[in-house]
Amino acid sequence: MKILIADDSRVMRQIVIRTLRQAGYDDHDIVEAEDGADALAKVGSEKPDLVLSDWNMPNMSGIECLEAMRASGSAVPFGFVTSEGSPEMREKAANAGALFLIAKPFTEDTFREHLDGVIA
């Protein structure tokens, strides 16, 4: 399975990758994107099976990336990993077609809770 991780923070991308490994999802191809625009381009070029994306990013936010993906017909499963964990943000994410929203700070248990059944 190929997982695209979008976050403008390099250290946060590494923490997400590390937490995936700790949660037991350690046998997957990882592709990184540094903002929403990069993620959108890589959804087209890298054909990931799952996108894990931050919300607030320069150039294009995570929600704009998700909306652009859905508008172009892409149905790739998409989940947020973001510091935006308020109820209104969760509602916005769900309305835009996100499968889940993992709020930072997270643990490997939070990852398992949301990703079991999503990552094969």
Added chain:
Amino acid sequence: MSTIDTGARRRTTDPRPVITDLIDGDTILSIAGDAWISLVGEDEVLVPLPGPLPGDILSSWVDVVGPWTGSVVLTTARATAEELSRALLRESAPEVLDDEDVADAFGEIANVVGGSVKAALPGPSALSLPQVGNAPLVRNPGDVCRVDVVWRGEPLTISVQGALPPLPVPSPTRENEVSL
């Protein structure tokens, strides 16, 4: 008979709340503690103790804009910010950290703490991207909730501070003036 001021009167009548009406130090400490465990490590604890900050300090912060507008600011010694960055990067930390690595890691901690503080405040609010440098000035000392902690023996402060100057206090004598 004594009257306990719960802040309810201010909340219902004032045009805008101050941060101490909305969140307390224990909640900020709990939010920061969770962020440390998740990002820095399971055994990393923040001890609520005041300690003098050295001269060479660095801050990271995010802005919250909404019913309450202000910043969530972390401040510590530059050397401690670098140690925190190494702790986040773990085995992928380079031998020599550059300013960009520290800005990225220290800024991300402010982002995670700020996001949780934002979620505890009345919404809807917007959260800015993190910034690193000299902290924004305190505009209203009455609109600050600050927590002093020690991490690995080094002092660090978390300040949730309003961005707006205090509202003018109406003067009772002027209120009673009659224009001629």
